[in-house]
Amino acid sequence: MENTLRNNPLIRLLKTLSKEEWQDFEKFVASPYHNNGRNFLRLVKILRKFHPDFESPKLTKQLLYNELCVGKDYKESVLNSSLSRLCTIAEDYLLYSEFRKNDYRFIECLKLKALSQRGLEVKAVKHIRNSVDSLRMNKLNEEYFHSMKMFRKEESMFNHSSNQRSRLYKPLSESIRFIVYSFIVEILSCDSTIMAQKNFWHEDYSNSYTKKLLSHIDFRGLLELIRSNDKQAFPVLNVLYLMNKSICEIDNDEYYFDVKKNAYEILDTLDQDFRKGVLSLLSLICTMKLVIGKKQFGAEGFQIRKKVIEENLYPVTHSNYMRPSEFRSTLLEAVNLSEIKWAEKFAGKFVEKIQPDIREEFIHYSKAIIAYEKKQYSAAIDYAVRVNINQIMFKLDIKNFIAKTYFETKSYEPLISHLNSYYQLIKNSNSKNHELLNRHLNLIKYLRKIVNIVLSDKRKEDLLFLKSKIEADNVTAKKWLLEKIRELT
Known part of the structure; x- marks a missing residue:
């Protein structure tokens, strides 16, 4: 049987525990109330040496057995039984931990x-x-x-x-x-x-039965009644209502500034987790507006995001790790605003807060982006090809950065081949976020046309015509495309 513990259910669970949680977990395991009279503490202390990533080649079943059963012949069934029972205790600990987190x-x-x-x-x-x-x-x-x-x-x-x-x-x-x-x-x-996470789901929510049910609820009327009768409840409920309107009607900027004003007025009355959520959503709304071409929200959103990051108010997973989406958005917003030093400092510090089993991918991801911004194109490609994050947003990011890097280095032949691969990724995607996919398809389309103009030595007028088309279209990396056209003309 396999001697490695890489895919063991217990190990996958233990990877999610923070240092503080591990200390608590040891106390939990030591309690006769939880371990049914069996002593698993020694096994836990051996495993502690390999926490948090458990990637050491020394971590094998043989090693665990030798440490637990000194001088005895190796019996995998005995060790598997101990690992299985400890896994059950660990699952009980998760339940206990979640209960303690309750309001x-x-x-x-x-x-x-x-x-x-x-x-x-x-x-x-x-x-x-x-x-x-x-x-x-x-x-x-x-x-x-x-x-x-x-x-x-x-x-x-x-x-x-x-x-x-x-x-x-x-x-x-x-x-x-x-x-x-x-x-x-x-x-x-x-x-x-x-609505905020529509890049990751595939259903037609806007026409769903669920959304139709919501359309029959008069939230505005309810809020007006609450405003008149409950001064304590209204401010919080009003912020959540305005937040929802701002996300659902992303073209309406009035909702954003209204919710920001109201949210900042009540921040001090909210507990830390709720403050995190409110600020994170404000930042997310700015990102959503930026994506649809509202450039002024780039700097607006970044100031909120800096406050979130610098005050450690960013949202985390249940295991207390930074969410990958939060890491991505923060990094990209910083580089898009030419805050390269801040972005590099952020990536170096906060990549350690990404879940261990995907952390290496995010190290490569952030280094690829920062290397590109520093015009270290060879290093950017080297890091980018190592990234294997199985989410369409990250896959598109990497395709985008590699395409731009090839263009910057005048590597037109590999760029043409890469654009074909980029196109196939989009066509094979089952994402229902057609707006996102179309923005990337437009990037491919316009970049191909620019390359054709460069290679055929066509006239300046062709580039100027293309510039007017890009300015009017919804396209990923629009600012970069327009910069390249200006350089060529």
């Missing part, structure tokens, strides 16, 4: 439920009295309304079961109110996410 308001709700179910009425009443005010005083997050609806509902159920029906109305009516607020938050957040 504390939700934890208070569960505590009230436990006290109520066990008939501990005095304790439950005291818990309600101590919790209600503190629940309202702390900073808001996306889970606030959900947690409050659950707590108030649990409180009303306790009042009902303990025959205190005179106290039923207030918590139950508040629960209904928070149900509506939670509904607004969840719907707008999910809809915004789908």
Whole structure:
């Protein structure tokens, strides 16, 4: 059987743990409550030597067995059993870890439920009295309304079961109110996410049954009613509503400046995770506007993104790693604004925050882009061909940069061949983001025409005509194409 542990489920899981989580995981494994009386701590401490990437060739099943069973003949079945049981404990740890991450308001709700179910009425009443005010005083997050609806509902159920029906109305009516607020938050957040990530999905969402359902909800009317009756809830719900409108109606700049103004007014009332989300979405909206040709949003978005990065407010994965999309957007925005030194500093520091199993790809990706911007074209090609990120956005980025590099070095024959490969990538893609694909197809089309003009030594008028076509079209790397035409004329 295979001696390597590269594809072992336990190893793949352990790769996702941060240094701090690993320390917590060791305590979890050491607890008899979780390990069913089996001691797996020694195995964990051996594996710790290879954390976080677990890429060392020394990490083999043979090594683990020799360390665990000194002097005994190798029995793979024994080791596999230990690895499997430890994997089960590790999965339990993930569940435990996620529970601890829950909004504390939700934890208070569960505590009230436990006290109520066990008939501990005095304790439950005291818990309600101590919790209600503190629940309202702390900073808001996306889970606030959900947690409050659950707590108030649990409180009303306790009042009902303990025959205190005179106290039923207030918590139950508040629960209904928070149900509506939670509904607004969840719907707008999910809809915004789908629209913002449309490069990665393949369905016709705009004409879907789901979107038709949403079209029958009068969010504006709900927000006006909330504005008049709940001064605490309105600012947060209004920001989420304006955020959604800005994303769904990306051509309307008024929504963006409105949501930015309102968001900055309430940032200090939000917890850190919610602040991250709000700032990240503002930055994303700027990127979306830049893509459709609104150049003024390049600098606007970059200032927000710098604030996000420099204050460590960027969104992360569940494993506390930087999201690949966040890394990409930040790097490209910096180089597009000629902030090359900042981009290089960012890439060098934050590539270490990318998930270990894909980190090397992002090292090559960032080095390719920065080398290109420094006109180190040979190095740019060398790094670019090593990138193998299986997402269409990154594949198109690399094809784009290689094409531009070939043109800059007057390597027209390999460029022509590369453009054919670039074209086939797009044609074979199953992405439904036709706008994205068409922008890249337009780049291929215009770059081919420029090459043909250069190779056939056609007249200046041909380039000027092509320039007018590019200026009017939606095309990737438009600024670069126009610069090349200016240089040629």
